[in-house]
Amino acid sequence: MDESTVKRVSLLVSWLCLVGVSFAQELRPKEALLCPPATLASLKLELTQKPARELDFFASWCASCKQKLIDAPEGTLFIASFDESEAIETVVKSLRGDKGLRCLWDKDHEIVHHYGVKSLPARRAL
Amino acid sequence: MGRVILGLFCLFLSGNATTLWACSSCGSGGADPVILNPSESHKLYLGLGVQSAFQDIDSQGQLRKSDGPDSKWLLELAYVRRFTNRIFASVVGDLGLNQKHDREQAGVGDVTLNTRATLLQPTMLEPELPQLQLLLSRRFATGRSVNQSREEAYLDVYGAGSSEFYAGFDAWWGMMPVLFGFSYLHGWPSAEEIPEGTLQQGQLQRFIVTGGHMLAPELKLIGGVIADQRRASELDTREQERSSRRLQSLFLTLETLHPEGDNLRVTLTRRGVLGDNRNGVSAWGITLAWMSLL
Numbered sequence: 092m093d094e095s096t097v098k099r100v101s102l103l104v105s106w107l108c109l110v111g112v113s114f115a116q117e118l119r120p121k122e123a124l125l126c127p128p129a130t131l132a133s134l135k136l137e138l139t140q141k142p143a144r145e146l147d148f149f150a151s152w153c154a155s156c157k158q159k160l161i162d163a164p165e166g167t168l169f170i171a172s173f174d175e176s177e178a179i180e181t182v183v184k185s186l187r188g189d190k191g192l193r194c195l196w197d198k199d200h201e202i203v204h205h206y207g208v209k210s211l212p213a214r215r216a217l
Numbered sequence: 218m219g220r221v222i223l224g225l226f227c228l229f230l231s232g233n234a235t236t237l238w239a240c241s242s243c244g245s246g247g248a249d250p251v252i253l254n255p256s257e258s259h260k261l262y263l264g265l266g267v268q269s270a271f272q273d274i275d276s277q278g279q280l281r282k283s284d285g286p287d288s289k290w291l292l293e294l295a296y297v298r299r300f301t302n303r304i305f306a307s308v309v310g311d312l313g314l315n316q317k318h319d320r321e322q323a324g325v326g327d328v329t330l331n332t333r334a335t336l337l338q339p340t341m342l343e344p345e346l347p348q349l350q351l352l353l354s355r356r357f358a359t360g361r362s363v364n365q366s367r368e369e370a371y372l373d374v375y376g377a378g379s380s381e382f383y384a385g386f387d388a389w390w391g392m393m394p395v396l397f398g399f400s401y402l403h404g405w406p407s408a409e410e411i412p413e414g415t416l417q418q419g420q421l422q423r424f425i426v427t428g429g430h431m432l433a434p435e436l437k438l439i440g441g442v443i444a445d446q447r448r449a450s451e452l453d454t455r456e457q458e459r460s461s462r463r464l465q466s467l468f469l470t471l472e473t474l475h476p477e478g479d480n481l482r483v484t485l486t487r488r489g490v491l492g493d494n495r496n497g498v499s500a501w502g503i504t505l506a507w508m509s510l511l
Contacts, residue, residue, distance in 0.1 A: 152339060210476030211256055
Protein backbone atom coordinates (compact mmCIF):
# COMPACT_ATOMS: atom_id res chain seq x y z
CA MET A 92 0.00 0.00 0.00
CA ASP A 93 1.64 3.25 -1.05
CA GLU A 94 1.80 6.40 1.09
CA SER A 95 -0.99 8.10 -0.81
CA THR A 96 -3.35 5.17 -0.29
CA VAL A 97 -2.48 4.92 3.40
CA LYS A 98 -3.31 8.61 3.83
CA ARG A 99 -6.62 8.24 2.03
CA VAL A 100 -7.60 5.21 4.07
CA SER A 101 -6.61 6.97 7.31
CA LEU A 102 -8.73 9.96 6.42
CA LEU A 103 -11.68 7.78 5.53
CA VAL A 104 -11.41 5.91 8.84
CA SER A 105 -11.21 9.22 10.72
CA TRP A 106 -14.27 10.42 8.83
CA LEU A 107 -16.20 7.28 9.73
CA CYS A 108 -15.25 7.68 13.40
CA LEU A 109 -16.57 11.23 13.36
CA VAL A 110 -19.81 10.10 11.81
CA GLY A 111 -20.07 7.46 14.52
CA VAL A 112 -19.52 10.03 17.26
CA SER A 113 -22.13 12.27 15.69
CA PHE A 114 -24.74 9.52 15.73
CA ALA A 115 -23.70 8.35 19.22
CA GLN A 116 -24.34 11.82 20.61
CA GLU A 117 -27.86 11.70 19.29
CA LEU A 118 -28.45 8.30 20.95
CA ARG A 119 -27.19 9.37 24.41
CA PRO A 120 -29.68 8.55 27.21
CA LYS A 121 -31.81 11.55 28.14
CA GLU A 122 -31.62 13.04 31.64
CA ALA A 123 -34.29 15.42 32.98
CA LEU A 124 -34.19 18.00 30.22
CA LEU A 125 -35.18 21.65 30.29
CA CYS A 126 -36.36 21.21 26.69
CA PRO A 127 -37.51 17.60 26.36
CA PRO A 128 -37.94 16.13 22.90
CA ALA A 129 -41.39 16.40 21.39
CA THR A 130 -43.27 15.19 18.36
CA LEU A 131 -46.10 17.00 16.60
CA ALA A 132 -48.57 14.72 18.36
CA SER A 133 -47.11 15.36 21.81
CA LEU A 134 -47.06 19.10 21.12
CA LYS A 135 -50.77 19.07 20.26
CA LEU A 136 -51.49 17.14 23.44
CA GLU A 137 -49.43 19.61 25.48
CA LEU A 138 -51.33 22.55 23.97
CA THR A 139 -54.66 20.88 24.74
CA GLN A 140 -53.71 20.47 28.39
CA LYS A 141 -51.97 23.83 28.74
CA PRO A 142 -52.73 26.28 25.91
CA ALA A 143 -50.22 28.85 24.72
CA ARG A 144 -50.62 32.15 22.83
CA GLU A 145 -47.72 31.56 20.50
CA LEU A 146 -44.90 29.24 19.56
CA ASP A 147 -41.43 30.78 19.48
CA PHE A 148 -38.83 28.84 17.49
CA PHE A 149 -35.17 29.22 18.42
CA ALA A 150 -31.75 27.55 18.25
CA SER A 151 -28.50 27.92 20.13
CA TRP A 152 -26.82 29.37 17.02
CA CYS A 153 -29.49 32.04 16.53
CA ALA A 154 -28.14 35.17 18.21
CA SER A 155 -31.35 37.07 17.34
CA CYS A 156 -33.27 34.61 19.50
CA LYS A 157 -31.36 35.45 22.67
CA GLN A 158 -33.40 38.40 23.97
CA LYS A 159 -36.70 36.58 23.56
CA LEU A 160 -35.33 33.71 25.65
CA ILE A 161 -34.22 36.11 28.35
CA ASP A 162 -37.61 37.91 28.41
CA ALA A 163 -39.69 34.71 27.93
CA PRO A 164 -43.10 36.45 27.72
CA GLU A 165 -46.00 34.68 29.39
CA GLY A 166 -48.06 32.46 27.21
CA THR A 167 -45.13 31.56 24.95
CA LEU A 168 -44.08 28.00 24.32
CA PHE A 169 -40.50 27.85 23.04
CA ILE A 170 -39.60 25.26 20.44
CA ALA A 171 -35.90 24.46 20.06
CA SER A 172 -35.32 23.69 16.40
CA PHE A 173 -32.58 22.64 13.97
CA ASP A 174 -30.30 22.02 16.90
CA GLU A 175 -28.87 19.45 19.28
CA SER A 176 -30.05 18.78 22.81
CA GLU A 177 -26.74 19.49 24.51
CA ALA A 178 -26.39 22.97 22.98
CA ILE A 179 -30.03 23.80 23.70
CA GLU A 180 -29.79 22.74 27.34
CA THR A 181 -26.62 24.79 27.85
CA VAL A 182 -28.21 27.92 26.41
CA VAL A 183 -31.51 27.59 28.27
CA LYS A 184 -29.80 26.77 31.56
CA SER A 185 -27.45 29.72 31.18
CA LEU A 186 -30.11 32.26 30.20
CA ARG A 187 -32.98 31.10 32.37
CA GLY A 188 -31.25 29.42 35.32
CA ASP A 189 -33.74 28.61 38.11
CA LYS A 190 -36.57 30.52 36.39
CA GLY A 191 -36.92 27.70 33.88
CA LEU A 192 -38.62 27.92 30.51
CA ARG A 193 -41.64 26.35 28.90
CA CYS A 194 -39.73 24.60 26.16
CA LEU A 195 -39.80 21.60 23.86
CA TRP A 196 -37.15 20.25 21.48
CA ASP A 197 -38.31 19.48 17.93
CA LYS A 198 -35.86 16.62 17.54
CA ASP A 199 -37.12 15.16 14.26
CA HIS A 200 -38.22 18.45 12.65
CA GLU A 201 -41.90 17.44 12.60
CA ILE A 202 -43.03 20.66 14.27
CA VAL A 203 -41.05 23.04 12.04
CA HIS A 204 -42.33 21.24 8.94
CA HIS A 205 -45.93 21.43 10.19
CA TYR A 206 -45.69 25.17 10.90
CA GLY A 207 -43.62 25.92 7.79
CA VAL A 208 -40.62 27.24 9.69
CA LYS A 209 -37.53 27.51 7.48
CA SER A 210 -35.49 30.11 9.32
CA LEU A 211 -34.96 31.47 12.80
CA PRO A 212 -36.14 33.30 14.78
CA ALA A 213 -39.74 32.44 13.93
CA ARG A 214 -43.02 32.93 15.70
CA ARG A 215 -46.40 31.33 15.11
CA ALA A 216 -49.51 32.67 16.83
CA LEU A 217 -51.94 30.04 18.08
CA MET B 218 -3.96 51.78 0.47
CA GLY B 219 -3.38 51.70 4.21
CA ARG B 220 -6.18 54.22 4.78
CA VAL B 221 -8.54 52.16 2.65
CA ILE B 222 -7.82 49.05 4.68
CA LEU B 223 -8.25 50.97 7.95
CA GLY B 224 -11.50 52.45 6.71
CA LEU B 225 -12.80 49.04 5.73
CA PHE B 226 -11.77 47.66 9.12
CA CYS B 227 -13.73 50.40 10.91
CA LEU B 228 -16.72 49.67 8.71
CA PHE B 229 -16.48 46.02 9.56
CA LEU B 230 -16.64 46.79 13.28
CA SER B 231 -19.91 48.68 12.88
CA GLY B 232 -22.19 45.67 12.60
CA ASN B 233 -22.71 42.13 13.79
CA ALA B 234 -23.94 38.92 12.26
CA THR B 235 -27.06 37.80 14.11
CA THR B 236 -27.04 34.20 13.01
CA LEU B 237 -24.63 31.64 11.64
CA TRP B 238 -24.36 31.76 7.87
CA ALA B 239 -22.01 30.29 5.30
CA CYS B 240 -18.38 29.25 5.67
CA SER B 241 -14.84 30.37 4.90
CA SER B 242 -14.67 28.87 1.42
CA CYS B 243 -18.28 29.73 0.49
CA GLY B 244 -18.38 31.92 -2.59
CA SER B 245 -14.64 31.68 -3.17
CA GLY B 246 -14.78 29.21 -6.04
CA GLY B 247 -12.14 27.17 -4.22
CA ALA B 248 -14.38 24.46 -2.78
CA ASP B 249 -18.00 23.21 -3.00
CA PRO B 250 -20.08 26.05 -4.47
CA VAL B 251 -23.05 25.63 -2.15
CA ILE B 252 -23.51 24.59 1.47
CA LEU B 253 -26.40 24.33 3.90
CA ASN B 254 -26.90 26.66 6.82
CA PRO B 255 -28.06 25.03 10.08
CA SER B 256 -31.81 25.39 9.46
CA GLU B 257 -31.69 24.25 5.83
CA SER B 258 -32.38 20.73 4.63
CA HIS B 259 -31.81 20.89 0.87
CA LYS B 260 -30.98 23.45 -1.76
CA LEU B 261 -30.47 23.88 -5.49
CA TYR B 262 -27.66 25.92 -7.01
CA LEU B 263 -27.26 27.29 -10.53
CA GLY B 264 -24.18 29.29 -11.44
CA LEU B 265 -23.14 30.95 -14.67
CA GLY B 266 -19.59 32.16 -14.93
CA VAL B 267 -17.13 33.38 -17.52
CA GLN B 268 -13.36 33.70 -17.50
CA SER B 269 -11.37 35.74 -20.00
CA ALA B 270 -8.15 37.70 -20.54
CA PHE B 271 -6.16 34.49 -20.24
CA GLN B 272 -2.41 34.54 -20.02
CA ASP B 273 -0.20 31.53 -19.40
CA ILE B 274 2.30 31.68 -16.56
CA ASP B 275 5.43 29.66 -17.33
CA SER B 276 7.73 27.76 -14.98
CA GLN B 277 9.76 30.93 -14.38
CA GLY B 278 6.67 32.91 -13.45
CA GLN B 279 6.66 34.91 -16.69
CA LEU B 280 3.40 35.80 -18.40
CA ARG B 281 3.01 34.42 -21.92
CA LYS B 282 0.33 34.72 -24.57
CA SER B 283 -2.27 32.02 -24.03
CA ASP B 284 -2.76 29.30 -26.65
CA GLY B 285 -6.17 28.47 -25.27
CA PRO B 286 -9.65 29.95 -25.67
CA ASP B 287 -10.37 33.68 -25.46
CA SER B 288 -13.15 33.00 -23.00
CA LYS B 289 -14.51 30.05 -21.07
CA TRP B 290 -18.14 29.96 -19.95
CA LEU B 291 -19.26 27.59 -17.23
CA LEU B 292 -22.81 26.60 -16.30
CA GLU B 293 -22.72 24.86 -12.94
CA LEU B 294 -25.59 22.93 -11.38
CA ALA B 295 -25.51 21.59 -7.82
CA TYR B 296 -27.84 19.95 -5.33
CA VAL B 297 -27.07 19.77 -1.62
CA ARG B 298 -28.92 17.67 0.94
CA ARG B 299 -28.70 17.29 4.71
CA PHE B 300 -28.45 13.81 6.25
CA THR B 301 -28.06 14.64 9.95
CA ASN B 302 -27.84 17.84 11.99
CA ARG B 303 -24.10 17.80 11.36
CA ILE B 304 -23.61 16.18 7.93
CA PHE B 305 -24.64 17.20 4.43
CA ALA B 306 -23.49 16.36 0.93
CA SER B 307 -23.66 17.91 -2.50
CA VAL B 308 -23.27 16.82 -6.10
CA VAL B 309 -21.98 19.32 -8.66
CA GLY B 310 -21.87 19.06 -12.43
CA ASP B 311 -21.03 21.56 -15.12
CA LEU B 312 -21.22 22.39 -18.79
CA GLY B 313 -18.47 24.38 -20.46
CA LEU B 314 -18.49 26.61 -23.51
CA ASN B 315 -15.14 27.72 -24.93
CA GLN B 316 -14.78 30.52 -27.44
CA LYS B 317 -11.90 31.58 -29.68
CA HIS B 318 -12.48 34.33 -32.26
CA ASP B 319 -15.60 33.17 -34.14
CA ARG B 320 -15.35 29.51 -33.10
CA GLU B 321 -16.92 27.94 -30.05
CA GLN B 322 -17.46 24.50 -28.61
CA ALA B 323 -19.45 23.14 -25.66
CA GLY B 324 -19.10 20.02 -23.57
CA VAL B 325 -19.53 18.34 -20.23
CA GLY B 326 -17.08 19.13 -17.41
CA ASP B 327 -16.10 17.19 -14.32
CA VAL B 328 -18.58 15.97 -11.68
CA THR B 329 -17.82 16.41 -8.00
CA LEU B 330 -19.27 14.87 -4.85
CA ASN B 331 -18.72 16.84 -1.63
CA THR B 332 -19.50 16.10 2.00
CA ARG B 333 -19.18 18.31 5.06
CA ALA B 334 -19.38 17.41 8.72
CA THR B 335 -19.76 20.15 11.33
CA LEU B 336 -17.56 19.44 14.33
CA LEU B 337 -18.01 22.69 16.21
CA GLN B 338 -20.57 25.45 16.03
CA PRO B 339 -20.76 28.84 17.80
CA THR B 340 -23.81 29.63 19.92
CA MET B 341 -25.50 32.80 21.09
CA LEU B 342 -23.52 32.42 24.33
CA GLU B 343 -20.20 31.77 22.60
CA PRO B 344 -20.23 33.66 19.28
CA GLU B 345 -16.43 33.80 19.32
CA LEU B 346 -16.23 30.06 18.64
CA PRO B 347 -15.58 29.12 15.03
CA GLN B 348 -17.79 26.90 12.94
CA LEU B 349 -15.42 24.04 12.21
CA GLN B 350 -16.25 21.69 9.35
CA LEU B 351 -14.43 18.73 7.86
CA LEU B 352 -14.56 18.39 4.08
CA LEU B 353 -14.30 15.31 1.91
CA SER B 354 -14.69 15.52 -1.85
CA ARG B 355 -14.18 13.46 -4.93
CA ARG B 356 -13.90 14.95 -8.39
CA PHE B 357 -14.56 12.56 -11.25
CA ALA B 358 -12.74 13.25 -14.52
CA THR B 359 -15.76 13.21 -16.80
CA GLY B 360 -14.64 16.20 -18.85
CA ARG B 361 -12.02 16.16 -21.59
CA SER B 362 -8.61 17.38 -20.46
CA VAL B 363 -5.78 19.30 -22.09
CA ASN B 364 -3.97 16.02 -22.74
CA GLN B 365 -7.02 14.58 -24.51
CA SER B 366 -7.74 17.64 -26.61
CA ARG B 367 -8.30 17.21 -30.34
CA GLU B 368 -9.15 20.79 -31.18
CA GLU B 369 -7.13 23.89 -31.90
CA ALA B 370 -6.76 26.28 -28.98
CA TYR B 371 -8.02 23.53 -26.64
CA LEU B 372 -11.61 24.46 -27.44
CA ASP B 373 -12.78 20.99 -26.37
CA VAL B 374 -11.23 21.09 -22.89
CA TYR B 375 -13.67 21.27 -19.98
CA GLY B 376 -12.08 19.02 -17.35
CA ALA B 377 -8.98 18.67 -15.22
CA GLY B 378 -7.87 15.35 -16.71
CA SER B 379 -7.62 13.21 -13.63
CA SER B 380 -9.98 12.32 -10.82
CA GLU B 381 -8.98 13.75 -7.49
CA PHE B 382 -9.80 13.07 -3.85
CA TYR B 383 -9.83 16.04 -1.44
CA ALA B 384 -9.86 16.28 2.33
CA GLY B 385 -9.66 19.35 4.47
CA PHE B 386 -11.26 21.63 6.98
CA ASP B 387 -13.06 24.97 7.08
CA ALA B 388 -12.94 27.30 10.09
CA TRP B 389 -15.35 30.23 10.02
CA TRP B 390 -16.06 32.94 12.57
CA GLY B 391 -19.48 33.88 11.24
CA MET B 392 -21.10 35.50 14.27
CA MET B 393 -18.55 38.23 14.90
CA PRO B 394 -18.65 41.89 13.79
CA VAL B 395 -15.93 41.02 11.30
CA LEU B 396 -16.53 37.76 9.48
CA PHE B 397 -13.34 35.82 8.89
CA GLY B 398 -12.02 32.35 8.44
CA PHE B 399 -9.68 30.03 6.63
CA SER B 400 -9.80 26.68 4.86
CA TYR B 401 -7.31 24.06 3.91
CA LEU B 402 -7.81 21.37 1.28
CA HIS B 403 -5.39 18.63 0.32
CA GLY B 404 -5.84 16.90 -3.01
CA TRP B 405 -4.65 13.48 -4.14
CA PRO B 406 -5.04 13.15 -7.92
CA SER B 407 -5.32 9.85 -9.72
CA ALA B 408 -3.03 8.98 -12.61
CA GLU B 409 -4.07 9.83 -16.14
CA GLU B 410 -3.22 7.77 -19.21
CA ILE B 411 -2.00 10.02 -21.99
CA PRO B 412 -0.34 9.16 -25.34
CA GLU B 413 3.13 9.81 -23.86
CA GLY B 414 2.55 7.44 -20.93
CA THR B 415 1.07 7.55 -17.42
CA LEU B 416 0.88 11.06 -16.04
CA GLN B 417 0.65 11.48 -12.28
CA GLN B 418 -0.10 15.03 -11.19
CA GLY B 419 1.41 16.17 -7.91
CA GLN B 420 -0.62 16.51 -4.73
CA LEU B 421 -2.47 19.78 -4.19
CA GLN B 422 -2.38 22.07 -1.18
CA ARG B 423 -5.04 24.77 -1.21
CA PHE B 424 -5.30 27.54 1.37
CA ILE B 425 -8.24 29.94 1.42
CA VAL B 426 -8.30 32.97 3.69
CA THR B 427 -11.50 34.99 3.87
CA GLY B 428 -12.73 38.17 5.52
CA GLY B 429 -15.98 40.03 5.26
CA HIS B 430 -18.88 41.91 6.74
CA MET B 431 -22.66 42.03 6.79
CA LEU B 432 -23.44 45.20 4.84
CA ALA B 433 -27.10 44.82 5.81
CA PRO B 434 -29.04 42.17 7.74
CA GLU B 435 -29.43 40.12 4.54
CA LEU B 436 -26.42 41.18 2.49
CA LYS B 437 -22.93 39.82 2.90
CA LEU B 438 -19.66 40.97 1.36
CA ILE B 439 -16.58 38.78 1.60
CA GLY B 440 -13.23 38.65 -0.09
CA GLY B 441 -10.06 36.71 0.18
CA VAL B 442 -7.14 34.84 -1.26
CA ILE B 443 -6.88 31.32 -2.67
CA ALA B 444 -3.32 29.96 -2.70
CA ASP B 445 -2.70 26.74 -4.59
CA GLN B 446 0.48 24.70 -4.62
CA ARG B 447 0.81 21.51 -6.57
CA ARG B 448 3.90 19.32 -6.42
CA ALA B 449 5.81 18.29 -9.52
CA SER B 450 4.12 15.77 -11.79
CA GLU B 451 5.55 12.42 -12.91
CA LEU B 452 5.45 10.78 -16.31
CA ASP B 453 5.91 7.01 -16.12
CA THR B 454 7.19 7.58 -12.54
CA ARG B 455 9.87 10.02 -13.74
CA GLU B 456 9.54 13.45 -12.12
CA GLN B 457 9.05 16.21 -14.65
CA GLU B 458 11.48 19.06 -14.07
CA ARG B 459 10.04 22.45 -13.19
CA SER B 460 6.50 21.11 -13.31
CA SER B 461 5.38 22.14 -9.82
CA ARG B 462 2.64 24.75 -9.80
CA ARG B 463 1.86 27.74 -7.70
CA LEU B 464 -1.09 30.09 -8.12
CA GLN B 465 -2.44 32.84 -5.90
CA SER B 466 -5.82 34.32 -6.72
CA LEU B 467 -8.17 36.92 -5.32
CA PHE B 468 -11.95 36.77 -5.00
CA LEU B 469 -14.70 39.15 -3.96
CA THR B 470 -18.26 37.97 -3.35
CA LEU B 471 -21.52 39.79 -2.70
CA GLU B 472 -24.35 37.57 -1.55
CA THR B 473 -27.95 38.00 -0.42
CA LEU B 474 -29.05 36.01 2.64
CA HIS B 475 -32.85 35.82 2.53
CA PRO B 476 -33.54 33.05 5.03
CA GLU B 477 -36.65 31.63 3.37
CA GLY B 478 -36.33 32.68 -0.23
CA ASP B 479 -34.01 32.47 -3.17
CA ASN B 480 -30.60 34.05 -2.96
CA LEU B 481 -28.15 35.54 -5.42
CA ARG B 482 -24.38 35.63 -5.35
CA VAL B 483 -21.93 37.55 -7.51
CA THR B 484 -18.25 36.58 -7.41
CA LEU B 485 -15.35 38.37 -9.04
CA THR B 486 -12.08 36.49 -9.36
CA ARG B 487 -8.61 37.44 -10.43
CA ARG B 488 -6.50 34.35 -10.95
CA GLY B 489 -2.72 34.33 -10.80
CA VAL B 490 -2.36 37.83 -9.54
CA LEU B 491 -0.46 37.69 -6.27
CA GLY B 492 3.09 36.77 -5.43
CA ASP B 493 5.09 34.03 -7.05
CA ASN B 494 2.99 32.13 -9.59
CA ARG B 495 4.30 29.24 -11.70
CA ASN B 496 2.87 26.97 -14.38
CA GLY B 497 -0.59 28.42 -14.12
CA VAL B 498 -3.06 30.70 -15.78
CA SER B 499 -3.87 34.32 -15.15
CA ALA B 500 -7.45 35.37 -15.89
CA TRP B 501 -10.38 37.53 -14.89
CA GLY B 502 -13.64 35.88 -13.97
CA ILE B 503 -17.17 36.66 -12.89
CA THR B 504 -19.85 34.25 -11.70
CA LEU B 505 -23.50 34.90 -11.05
CA ALA B 506 -25.25 32.27 -8.96
CA TRP B 507 -28.80 31.60 -7.90
CA MET B 508 -29.59 29.41 -4.88
CA SER B 509 -33.03 28.13 -4.03
CA LEU B 510 -34.04 26.62 -0.70
CA LEU B 511 -36.28 23.62 -1.41
